[in-house]
Every structure is written in C-alpha cells, then in structure tokens.
Amino acid sequence: MGQRNSANAIVRKVEYVFYNEKNIRCAVNEKRLDSGGHTGGENTGHAFVSDPTAVKAIRDAAEIEWVLLDNGDNIRWPERWIGVIDAVYSWCGKDSSRLQVAKMRYRGCDYRDTCAELHISQPTYSAIMAEIRNYAMMCACQEQLIRVF
Numbered sequence: 001m002g003q004r005n006s007a008n009a010i011v012r013k014v015e016y017v018f019y020n021e022k023n024i025r026c027a028v029n030e031k032r033l034d035s036g037g038h039t040g041g042e043n044t045g046h047a048f049v050s051d052p053t054a055v056k057a058i059r060d061a062a063e064i065e066w067v068l069l070d071n072g073d074n075i076r077w078p079e080r081w082i083g084v085i086d087a088v089y090s091w092c093g094k095d096s097s098r099l100q101v102a103k104m105r106y107r108g109c110d111y112r113d114t115c116a117e118l119h120i121s122q123p124t125y126s127a128i129m130a131e132i133r134n135y136a137m138m139c140a141c142q143e144q145l146i147r148v149f
Contacts, residue, residue, distance in 0.1 A: 027067035080143040
C-alpha cells in the first residue's frame with residue numbers, strides 16, 4: 001500500500017520523509033550555511049560574542065531542531081531523519097534488488113515499471129517494500145522520531 005493510501009499515520013510520515021529526502025538534505029545544508037543572525041551586544045540584554053568562529057562552531061555542533069521545506073512543511077529533527085534514510089539504504093545495500101526497489105520507489109517510479117525492470121512480481125515488490133518500511137520505522141523509533149504505541 002502506498003504512502004498516500006496508507007491508513008497508518010506512521011507509515012505516511014516515514015514515506016513522506018523518504019520522498020522528500022533531497023529537499024530535507026538541501027534545507028539542512030541551507031540552515032547550516034545560514035549566518036545565524038545577531039550575536040548580541042550593546043543594549044540588547046544579551047552577552048556579546050566577539051568570536052564569530054566560535055559562534056559558528058557551536059552552531060555547527062548543535063543539532064538542528066527543525067527545517068522548513070519549500071512546500072511549507074516543517075520537519076523536526078531533520079538530521080536524525082537523514083540518518084534514518086542513510087541507515088535504511090545501507091541496510092538495503094546488502095541486497096541489491098532491495099536497494100533498487102527502494103531507490104525507484106522514492107524517486108516516484110510506478111511499481112509496475114520497477115517490477116518489469118527488475119523482473120520481479122508485484123507480491124515480491126510489496127514484500128520488499130514492507131521490509132523496507134518496517135526497517136525504516138524501527139530506525140525512526142530508535143532515533144525517537146516516531147512512537148508506535
């Protein structure tokens with residue numbers, strides 16, 4: 001069952017992140033490159049930070065809490081989600097057909113085209129996608145991105 005058709009909100013969330021991987025990575029990179037704004041000083045009530053290198057190092061070490069995608073959606077803990085995506089693709093890489101199914105799915109390829117190209121049946125495709133989604137949900141739980149109860 002596809003992400004848009006699933007009654008399970010967790011599956012929809014996980015698949016949404018995979019479908020938007022490129023946008024999430026770009027948003028994280030943009031946020032990391034952002035100057036960070038004002039560092040305090042004068043009569044602002046904040047301490048003045050005179051070392052912009054230290055400010056950048058602290059900002060780069062801190063986890064990004066959220067990013068805003070071009071479509072207006074907020075993604076909380078995007079770097080954790082990127083870690084989930086990378087872990088899933090790494091796990092899929094142990095089985096080349098599994099990796100191809102995942103990559104084609106999240107690039108938006110129709111399952112019939114994927115089945116034809118990889119010479120697999122629709123039930124095999126569905127079973128592979130179920131394994132991928134289950135592994136992704138386990139990784140997301142481990143990163144405290146979703147709750148299953």
